[in-house]
Amino acid sequence: MLGVALRHRFGRDGFTIDASFKAPGDGVTALFGPSGCGKSTILAAVAGLLRPDEGRVTLDDAVLLDTARRVCLAPERRRCGVVFQEARLFPHLSVEANLRYGLKRAPHDATGPGFEAVVALLGIAQLLPRRPGRLSGGERQRVALGRALLSRPRLLLMDEPLAALDAARRAEVLPFLARLRDAARIPILYVTHALDEVDALADRLVLLEAGRVVAEGSVEDLTARTDLPLAARRDAGVLVGCTVRSVQDGLATLDFEGGTLVTTSRPGPPGTRLRARLRARDVAVATEQPRGISTQNILPVTLVAIDEGTEAGEVFLRLAAGPTTLLARITRESVARLQLRPGITVWALVKAVTFDHRVVRQVAAHTPPGRGEIPT
Numbered sequence: 129m130l131g132v133a134l135r136h137r138f139g140r141d142g143f144t145i146d147a148s149f150k151a152p153g154d155g156v157t158a159l160f161g162p163s164g165c166g167k168s169t170i171l172a173a174v175a176g177l178l179r180p181d182e183g184r185v186t187l188d189d190a191v192l193l194d195t196a197r198r199v200c201l202a203p204e205r206r207r208c209g210v211v212f213q214e215a216r217l218f219p220h221l222s223v224e225a226n227l228r229y230g231l232k233r234a235p236h237d238a239t240g241p242g243f244e245a246v247v248a249l250l251g252i253a254q255l256l257p258r259r260p261g262r263l264s265g266g267e268r269q270r271v272a273l274g275r276a277l278l279s280r281p282r283l284l285l286m287d288e289p290l291a292a293l294d295a296a297r298r299a300e301v302l303p304f305l306a307r308l309r310d311a312a313r314i315p316i317l318y319v320t321h322a323l324d325e326v327d328a329l330a331d332r333l334v335l336l337e338a339g340r341v342v343a344e345g346s347v348e349d350l351t352a353r354t355d356l357p358l359a360a361r362r363d364a365g366v367l368v369g370c371t372v373r374s375v376q377d378g379l380a381t382l383d384f385e386g387g388t389l390v391t392t393s394r395p396g397p398p399g400t401r402l403r404a405r406l407r408a409r410d411v412a413v414a415t416e417q418p419r420g421i422s423t424q425n426i427l428p429v430t431l432v433a434i435d436e437g438t439e440a441g442e443v444f445l446r447l448a449a450g451p452t453t454l455l456a457r458i459t460r461e462s463v464a465r466l467q468l469r470p471g472i473t474v475w476a477l478v479k480a481v482t483f484d485h486r487v488v489r490q491v492a493a494h495t496p497p498g499r500g501e502i503p504t
């Protein structure tokens with residue numbers, strides 16, 4: 129478990145951070161928030177690259193920083209692997225030498241995946257003899273991830289590792305990040321302001337605004353809340369854990385706790401577990417079961433609550449499909465016209481074509497092997 133509590137002010141009247149949160153022993157905790165909210169500063173303080181005015185950072189039993197007790201471990205003693213936006217590889221060394229540099233930094237008694245395992249995990253075997261200057265941006269980032277992992281860190285810190293890449297390169301590197309997450313079995317603190325990266329990678333979210341933690345919790349829980357800044361986004365909506373039941377004629381049937389969904393996205397073969405983002409603006413409701421309608425997903429749900437919307441004239445309907453919460457963003461006028469009120473049963477309508485490969489992502493099964501092994 130990583131514990132972070134920090135207070136810092138840049139200059140006398142500068143930006144102030146006052147944030148505390150926890151991150152579990154493995155999996156990805158995303159620090160998420162708008163530009164300038166303090167994400168990178170927090171990461172730098174955890175890495176030991178910035179000394180905050182006050183703070184305490186602990187990793188299991190180890191105290192990395194405790195200003196009250198004048199403890200402030202140097203960055204190299206914190207055993208954090210750090211990956212930045214730019215790969216920061218040594219340009220004069222081959223990929224292999226860059227990776228072996230990571231291995232050299234690993235303490236002798238540290239366990240973790242070996243050189244070959246990391247090379248296979250990140251698919252970089254054919255790059256080993258090359259210099260970084262002859263790699264694509266995505267390849268460079270995969271090597272940077274490998275170098276960080278080979279230093280056998282106790283904690284991985286990633287500061288927008290995909291932000292400098294174009295869409296195609298991001299899509300190329302994202303699955304490798306997911307594989308690394310499942311192989312590393314250590315806490316990963318991941319700074320981003322891209323919601324699709326949160327969907328694909330994060331287990332927990334720490335929402336930041338102006339240097340403060342607005343909320344922290346599981347991604348599923350926080351994306352289902354309508355009182356957070358997330359709800360104001362156009363892509364606001366819940367993340368639903370699903371398993372592919374079947375794929376036929378370009379349609380995949382997904383089971384989730386509380387029903388099934390049909391989608392035209394290509395989520396993978398039967399058995400694949402994934403998360404579907406059901407955007408609130410893509411969900412409509414009907415008070416009677418619609419017939420003669422093209423919409424493929426028509427789910428019986430209970431209307432649990434009508435929450436304040438983030439735009440004038442709009443509300444969020446909080447809907448229960450079994451234990452799963454869905455959100456629908458509709459007009460206040462429709463609430464009045466349909467006489468919607470908490471407790472009634474309605475039909476939630478979601479078009480099959482609103483899911484695409486960006487909103488439905490494969491999540492590697494969370495039954496990873498022992499620490500340090502690479503899942504096949």
Ligand SMILES: Nc1ncnc2c1ncn2[C@@H]1O[C@H](COP(=O)(O)OP(=O)(O)OP(=O)(O)O)[C@@H](O)[C@H]1O
Nearest residue numbers: 138142143161162163164165166167168169170321
């Ligand atoms: N060395 C510094 N001196 C003064 N102010 C700073 C310094 N570093 C950062 N800041 C300020 O602190 C605030 C938080 O910066 P930070 O880089 O942590 O934000 P961020 O959430 O990571 O932003 P982005 O998503 O744009 O990278 C900003 O207002 C920034 O201008």
